[in-house]
Amino acid sequence: MQATDISHPDYFHKVVDCQWACPAHTPVPEYIRRIADGDNDGAYLINWESNVFPGILGRTCDRPCEPACRRGRLQEEPVAICRLKRVAADRKSDIADRLPKAPSARNGKRVGCIGAGPASLTVARDLAAIGYDVAVFDSDSQAGGMMRSQIPKFRLPDEVIDEEVGYALSTGGAFVASSRVESLKAMLAEGFDAIFVGCGAPRGRDLDAPGRREAAKNIHIGIDWLASVSFGHTHSIGRRVVVLGGGNTAMDCCRTSLRLGGCDVKVVVRSGFAEMKASAWEKEDAMHEGVAILNFLVPKAFTHQRDRLTGVIFEKVTAEKDDRGRRILAPTGEPDVHIECDDVLVAVGQENAFPWIESDSGVAFGKNGLPSIDPVTFQSSLPSVFFGGDAALGPKNIITAVAHGHEAAISIDAFCRGEDPRVRPAPMTNLVSQKMGLHEWSYDNAITLDRRFAVPHVENTKALKNVKTEVELGFTDEQALAEARRCLNCDVQTVFSAPACIECDACVDICPLDCISFVPNAPEEELRRSLNAPALNLTQAIYVSEPVKTGRIMAKDEDLCLHCGLCAERCPTGAWDMRKFTIEFPRAGHTCQSTL
Amino acid sequence: MSYLAKPKFQHPSLEVNALGFTHRDYEGSMSTLCAGCGHDSISAAIVRACFELSLPPHRIAKLSGIGCSSKTPTYMLGQSHGFNSVHGRMPSVLTGANLANRDLIYLGVSGDGDTASIGLGQFAHAMRRGVNMVYIVENNGVYGLTKGQFSATADRGSKSKKGVDATDEPIDLVALAIQLGASFVARSFSGDKAQLVPLIKAAFEHRGAAFIDVISPCVTFNNHAGSTKSFDYVREHNIAVNALDVITGRSTIEVDYAEGDRQDVLMHDGSTIRLHKLEAGLDVSDRSAAFGMLERHRFAGEIATGLVYLNEGARELHESLDTTHRPLNELGQEVLCPGSKALQAINASLR
Numbered sequence: 012m013q014a015t016d017i018s019h020p021d022y023f024h025k026v027v028d029c030q031w032a033c034p035a036h037t038p039v040p041e042y043i044r045r046i047a048d049g050d051n052d053g054a055y056l057i058n059w060e061s062n063v064f065p066g067i068l069g070r071t072c073d074r075p076c077e078p079a080c081r082r083g084r085l086q087e088e089p090v091a092i093c094r095l096k097r098v099a100a101d102r103k104s105d106i107a108d109r110l111p112k113a114p115s116a117r118n119g120k121r122v123g124c125i126g127a128g129p130a131s132l133t134v135a136r137d138l139a140a141i142g143y144d145v146a147v148f149d150s151d152s153q154a155g156g157m158m159r160s161q162i163p164k165f166r167l168p169d170e171v172i173d174e175e176v177g178y179a180l181s182t183g184g185a186f187v188a189s190s191r192v193e194s195l196k197a198m199l200a201e202g203f204d205a206i207f208v209g210c211g212a213p214r215g216r217d218l219d220a221p222g223r224r225e226a227a228k229n230i231h232i233g234i235d236w237l238a239s240v241s242f243g244h245t246h247s248i249g250r251r252v253v254v255l256g257g258g259n260t261a262m263d264c265c266r267t268s269l270r271l272g273g274c275d276v277k278v279v280v281r282s283g284f285a286e287m288k289a290s291a292w293e294k295e296d297a298m299h300e301g302v303a304i305l306n307f308l309v310p311k312a313f314t315h316q317r318d319r320l321t322g323v324i325f326e327k328v329t330a331e332k333d334d335r336g337r338r339i340l341a342p343t344g345e346p347d348v349h350i351e352c353d354d355v356l357v358a359v360g361q362e363n364a365f366p367w368i369e370s371d372s373g374v375a376f377g378k379n380g381l382p383s384i385d386p387v388t389f390q391s392s393l394p395s396v397f398f399g400g401d402a403a404l405g406p407k408n409i410i411t412a413v414a415h416g417h418e419a420a421i422s423i424d425a426f427c428r429g430e431d432p433r434v435r436p437a438p439m440t441n442l443v444s445q446k447m448g449l450h451e452w453s454y455d456n457a458i459t460l461d462r463r464f465a466v467p468h469v470e471n472t473k474a475l476k477n478v479k480t481e482v483e484l485g486f487t488d489e490q491a492l493a494e495a496r497r498c499l500n501c502d503v504q505t506v507f508s509a510p511a512c513i514e515c516d517a518c519v520d521i522c523p524l525d526c527i528s529f530v531p532n533a534p535e536e537e538l539r540r541s542l543n544a545p546a547l548n549l550t551q552a553i554y555v556s557e558p559v560k561t562g563r564i565m566a567k568d569e570d571l572c573l574h575c576g577l578c579a580e581r582c583p584t585g586a587w588d589m590r591k592f593t594i595e596f597p598r599a600g601h602t603c604q605s606t607l
Numbered sequence: 608m609s610y611l612a613k614p615k616f617q618h619p620s621l622e623v624n625a626l627g628f629t630h631r632d633y634e635g636s637m638s639t640l641c642a643g644c645g646h647d648s649i650s651a652a653i654v655r656a657c658f659e660l661s662l663p664p665h666r667i668a669k670l671s672g673i674g675c676s677s678k679t680p681t682y683m684l685g686q687s688h689g690f691n692s693v694h695g696r697m698p699s700v701l702t703g704a705n706l707a708n709r710d711l712i713y714l715g716v717s718g719d720g721d722t723a724s725i726g727l728g729q730f731a732h733a734m735r736r737g738v739n740m741v742y743i744v745e746n747n748g749v750y751g752l753t754k755g756q757f758s759a760t761a762d763r764g765s766k767s768k769k770g771v772d773a774t775d776e777p778i779d780l781v782a783l784a785i786q787l788g789a790s791f792v793a794r795s796f797s798g799d800k801a802q803l804v805p806l807i808k809a810a811f812e813h814r815g816a817a818f819i820d821v822i823s824p825c826v827t828f829n830n831h832a833g834s835t836k837s838f839d840y841v842r843e844h845n846i847a848v849n850a851l852d853v854i855t856g857r858s859t860i861e862v863d864y865a866e867g868d869r870q871d872v873l874m875h876d877g878s879t880i881r882l883h884k885l886e887a888g889l890d891v892s893d894r895s896a897a898f899g900m901l902e903r904h905r906f907a908g909e910i911a912t913g914l915v916y917l918n919e920g921a922r923e924l925h926e927s928l929d930t931t932h933r934p935l936n937e938l939g940q941e942v943l944c945p946g947s948k949a950l951q952a953i954n955a956s957l958r
């Protein structure tokens with residue numbers, strides 16, 4: 012194998028599994044260390060810089076970082092990365108005056124954002140901070156998008172949204188409330204230098220089945236119903252509720268129903284339990300609150316007495332493989348099931364809809380109904396129009412919307428300066444030794460064996476009384492510190508210098524995970540099998556050195572390294588060093604700001 | 608030294624041996640030796656050998672004297688019996704333990720000072736009596752623990768860290784062990800686990816006094832230019848005379864050497880040592896050939912490593928003394944201490 016080029020910004024970044032997996036590349040271990048040090052303000056600001064909504068995401072993020080966490084590969088559970096964000100957000104002091112303000116020098120450029128969800132708010136934060144005049148339009152009276160309209164208050168209280176939407180706009184973006192954009196052409200005519208479309212995926216899919224029209228009064232589209240609850244228009248639901256669908260929207264619908272008078276609430280899903288789209292923890296929480304989840308049932312018809320819904324008929328199915336080995340749901344032939352209920356919530360998916368974008372506006376759409384955009388710049392076929400969030404790639408989540416927002420802001424900035432948005436500014440990396448003494452490091456390298464801590468919840472009896480009672484209490488101080496200590500500091504990298512190595516084997520012998528081997532060089536596949544512990548996880552890199560004195564190479568499997576620093580502590584020559592890797596992503600305006 | 612305990616986490620796909628243990632189960636507590644000390648590598652090699660042989664940790668007794676080397680039993684085999692004796696006295700304490708309980712597996716760990724200086728007499732008698740044990744000397748040519756004075760194995764002309772030459776004739780413990788009657792004698796290098804681990808395994812399989820002299824650089828006091836026990840010097844002058852595979856019931860032979868270059872030795876417990884002769888014609892069962900080979904390499908300024916001498920038919924101490932086959936702790940009070948009448952009978956028979 013070729014010796015590893017550790018100067019490539021991706022190499023060590025990939026070793027920080029969580030940061031690599033986070034769409035906004037939040038420096039996770041760095042903020043967790045701050046929490047462990049009691050520096051919640053610092054932890055919050057690091058998050059805020061990357062992901063804009065630490066308090067919101069610390070309660071609601073889809074957390075793609077957690078399945079990536081190295082601790083999860085050690086026959087253990089990942090660090091509670093997400094809920095530690097909330098720890099910082101809840102405990103921080105007033106940080107408002109540490110946030111960037113709109114510069115007094117304006118650059119004279121105007122940007123219009125359509126929709127005030129996380130994508131638009133990120134664009135507004137990034138661009139207003141460097142002198143753009145940004146106006147954010149939304150049909151709703153308050154900013155926040157689906158964070159405000161969809162996510163139930165018991166998971167995300169309004170105060171948290173108010174605070175963080177406020178911070179996002181505090182760099183100078185202007186929110187234009189209750190103003191639905193009805194025409195892109197009209198918007199273009201207003202002379203914006205660039206337009207960002209962050210209108211989300213606002214249409215809930217319906218279920219067309221016999222009885223749908225007759226029983227319409229008691230059949231609700233999940234996301235419309237949740238919005239109506241959020242905005243205080245709906246206060247109750249029938250005692251027996253059937254929720255159709257197996258995603259996170261279904262979980263929010265059933266849990267909200269329990270709080271609005273539902274006492275027999277069932278989620279009925281076509282697929283098996285494991286195949287459901289909802290996150291494992293959402294399913295757990297719903298079941299803990301008393302929701303029943305029924306699987307392998309396909310809705311066939313709504314039953315009703317005149318215009319009053321009486322129930323839903325389901326066909327029983329089972330998972331099978333078809334001739335080509337694909338999973339299909341085949342009817343079992345057993346009699347249909349009738350589930351009686353008073354209300355049905357349909358949560359079977361979301362769609363994009365752009366009725367206000369004229370077909371001759373210059374913005375092209377693909378067959379899937381999504382805009383044709385450059386996947387890196389988010390620029391549409393009409394160069395001054397950019398997309399991001401659910402509007403760009405279909406329904407995803409908040410952190411993805413934020414990541415799109417950052418990229419689109421960079422593109423808009425380049426575009427407004429007459430540059431090619433496809434030329435992306437490079438990230439800046441740094442690698443700093445953490446050595447303080449013979450066996451002293453400027454990070455806590457001790458490895459705790461604590462298991463993942465569970466976040467305490469309000470008791471069901473109390474939680475279910477009010478839809479606005481936040482159900483999670485957040486970690487206690489002790490839990491927060493202990494959970495923070497579970498982080499392995501994967502950003503503190505093992506860096507090897509072949510010329511310094513005397514091949515004493517001390518690092519090989521001490522490494523608790525058998526990561527390090529000195530072996531003859533070979534092609535990757537062969538090398539992976541020749542190591543002290545075979546490197547079977549192909550998604551993780553092998554760090555290969557230049558030849559050492561005996562002509563062998565040092566090969567380190569990055570997969571399970573605890574970043575404990577013992578290799579560096581036991582190395583007599585300093586051939587191993589523990590160095591903190593930081594990667595700073597460009598934000599709009601960070602390069603060539605002076606030319607603005 | 609490191610203050611951190613080695614984390615309990617281990618690789619999920621670690622191999623397990625016949626007892627269901629991983630090599631981590633044979634580790635001891637955290638080493639307090641200097642980072643990079645050759646002795647730590649030898650500990651790791653012993654751990655590996657015990658793991659691969661599936662030795663039950665609770666049936667091993669590890670004994671040592673005084674020195675950095677003699678501290679190492681603490682850093683391996685945490686589930687085994689241990690005894691840290693007086694400087695140079697490991698052989699007699701081990702002999703006593705062995706006589707009392709012949710069922711344990713005995714591992715003596717010593718240093719060149721502990722064995723070739725203060726303990727030379729003890730070493731000599733354990734070898735000539737054929738005590739059934741594995742005797743490992745971690746040989747760095749200095750007294751590491753007392754800050755680097757030359758030991759009796761320092762080569763004449765080797766330079767101390769301050770630049771002073773060693774003036775006395777060195778003791779070659781390998782030659783001495785053969786001369787004294789050890790029945791398994793080998794030399795190796797802490798920096799070559801591929802050679803060392805099979806040697807340790809073979810030594811455990813051998814019945815009788817098995818001696819291994821392992822050159823083990825002292826990174827703090829004897830790893831400089833001019834030293835003949837430094838990593839660089841040993842690597843440059845190391846000549847392996849053979850390589851071996853230990854074939855127990857479970858393991859298979861991986862490399863097949865041509866007939867003539869191969870020597871198979873059946874061990875008393877049924878396993879086989881397969882030797883691949885790197886030095887043509889060297890027969891490890893030939894004592895005088897062993898001396899000749901050692902002398903030849905010494906004269907050429909080379910360090911001969913590998914299995915140097917093996918006599919699988921040798922008598923061990925218990926056979927010579929015709930002792931009881933059972934450990935003393937399994938015999939009842941009446942058998943161990945038959946009373947004054949029995950004593951009188953013995954005395955009478957000797958009158």
Ligand SMILES: Cc1cc2nc3c(=O)[nH]c(=O)nc-3n(C[C@H](O)[C@H](O)[C@H](O)COP(=O)(O)OP(=O)(O)OC[C@H]3O[C@@H](n4cnc5c(N)ncnc54)[C@H](O)[C@@H]3O)c2cc1C
Binds near residue numbers: 126131237410
């Ligand atoms: C029930 C539910 C629960 C969810 N829970 C989570 C969760 O826990 N965690 C998570 O990460 N994600 C969750 N999501 C997904 C997440 O809310 C979205 O992916 C995210 O909000 C998308 O952000 P966005 O900026 O693209 O647009 P949105 O947040 O959808 O905001 C779009 C905004 O544009 C406005 N708008 C639309 N058209 C116009 C127009 N023509 N003129 C003016 N304004 C317009 C809308 O009123 C809306 O306010 C959930 C979604 C749903 C439906």
Ligand SMILES: Cc1ncc(C[n+]2csc(CCOP(=O)(O)OP(=O)(O)O)c2C)c(N)n1
Binds near residue numbers: 677745750751
């Ligand atoms: C009776 C006695 N004499 C002297 C000493 C001092 N002493 C301690 S260790 C040592 C030498 C150890 O040398 P070696 O066996 O080579 O071990 P190393 O530290 O080199 O591994 C000496 C002389 C002692 N502890 N006890």
Ligand code: SF4
Binds near residue numbers: 521578
């Ligand atoms: S930091 Fe070093 S010793 Fe610790 S697990 Fe990683 S490679 Fe092994």
Ligand code: SF4
Binds near residue numbers: 517
């Ligand atoms: S501990 Fe240091 S000198 Fe020894 S083998 Fe490892 S990297 Fe090389």
Ligand code: SF4
Binds near residue numbers: 639645751827828
């Ligand atoms: S002094 Fe020498 S022998 Fe003793 S621990 Fe240090 S390196 Fe090893």
Ligand SMILES: [Mg+2]
Binds near residue numbers: 745
């Ligand atoms: Mg010594």
